[in-house]
Amino acid sequence: MDELAGKVAIVTGAAMGIGARITELLVQAGASVVAADIAHDELTKRFGRAGSVRTCRTDVRQRSDCEALAAAAIDLHDRVDILINNAGITRRAPLADTTDELWDNVLQTNLASAFYMARAVVPTMRAQRGGVIVNVASINAIRGNLELTAYGASKGGMAGMTRVMAMELAPDNIRVNALCPGTVDTPMNDEYLADVEDPKAAMEMLVTKHPMGRIATADDVAWAALFLASDRSSFITGVSLPIDGGRHLGR
Ligand code: NAI
Numbered sequence: 001m002d003e004l005a006g007k008v009a010i011v012t013g014a015a016m017g018i019g020a021r022i023t024e025l026l027v028q029a030g031a032s033v034v035a036a037d038i039a040h041d042e043l044t045k046r047f048g049r050a051g052s053v054r055t056c057r058t059d060v061r062q063r064s065d066c067e068a069l070a071a072a073a074i075d076l077h078d079r080v081d082i083l084i085n086n087a088g089i090t091r092r093a094p095l096a097d098t099t100d101e102l103w104d105n106v107l108q109t110n111l112a113s114a115f116y117m118a119r120a121v122v123p124t125m126r127a128q129r130g131g132v133i134v135n136v137a138s139i140n141a142i143r144g145n146l147e148l149t150a151y152g153a154s155k156g157g158m159a160g161m162t163r164v165m166a167m168e169l170a171p172d173n174i175r176v177n178a179l180c181p182g183t184v185d186t187p188m189n190d191e192y193l194a195d196v197e198d199p200k201a202a203m204e205m206l207v208t209k210h211p212m213g214r215i216a217t218a219d220d221v222a223w224a225a226l227f228l229a230s231d232r233s234s235f236i237t238g239v240s241l242p243i244d245g246g247r248h249l250g251r
Helices: 017-028 040-047 061-076 100-128 149-172 187-194 200-208 218-230
Strands: 008-012 034-038 052-059 084-085 131-136 174-181 239-243
Touching: 008 017, 008 061, 008 100, 017 034, 017 040, 017 084, 017 131, 017 218, 034 040, 034 061, 034 149, 040 052, 052 061, 084 100, 084 218, 100 131, 100 149, 131 149, 131 218, 149 174, 149 239, 174 218, 187 200, 218 239
Parallel strands: 008 034, 008 084, 034 052, 084 131, 131 174, 174 239
Antiparallel strands: none
């Protein structure tokens, strides 16, 4: 488990859920991680004592924060091998109630951030002649879900951006891929369930949408991220990989 020894990774949204688990697996694999989150207290509670993790207070909606995060990682380690664009939020609303604020918040957090981060690290990856970008998108990049106009736009945009960046950066040995999880058992899903009238029924409904009869764990997604971040996937670029127990197949 030291196949990422000497590699430097940036993970956004690392304080909890999928991002935290990805950070843990990257560390186990030997990488040095610069872990970023707007919830900096949570982040330092989780990783403040881990020798190979540096934490960074970052609001990924802000271009200047993203550029400062990339610069901090490069200053610290002189390189960036892996960028995991994971920070994200969900905001549900029918189209008529989708305000400009909601739209901007979701698009900035989920999509613009990934663009800002990629643009900031690619010159360093190019100079190194290699790197990997993993964009944590969603099943919503592939199929529709009610009341998620902004979220669907952000994740669909991420999949499109992944394909274009993968083509442009392939000659520089920089691979760009996206993960498309179904429902994942994280604080994000807890928040959703806390908000509905009957959480038990809502959970059962979510489970039935996944042909494998369960929702995903953060581990399910993090191991796929580790695979895409490692040389084991050295000829895979531009894909949007469903991690959804078959949900994209049609239910
Ligand atoms: P979560 O809510 O459990 O964790 C998200 C993390 O992102 C938190 O630590 C939060 O503080 C951070 N974050 C939010 N806004 C931020 C900002 N402006 N700047 C910096 N950090 C910020 O969510 P979860 O489930 O771990 O989601 C991670 C990614 O996976 C997201 O992009 C989400 O859209 C995606 N995803 C999640 C699914 C789920 O069912 N949980 C399903 C499919 C995709």
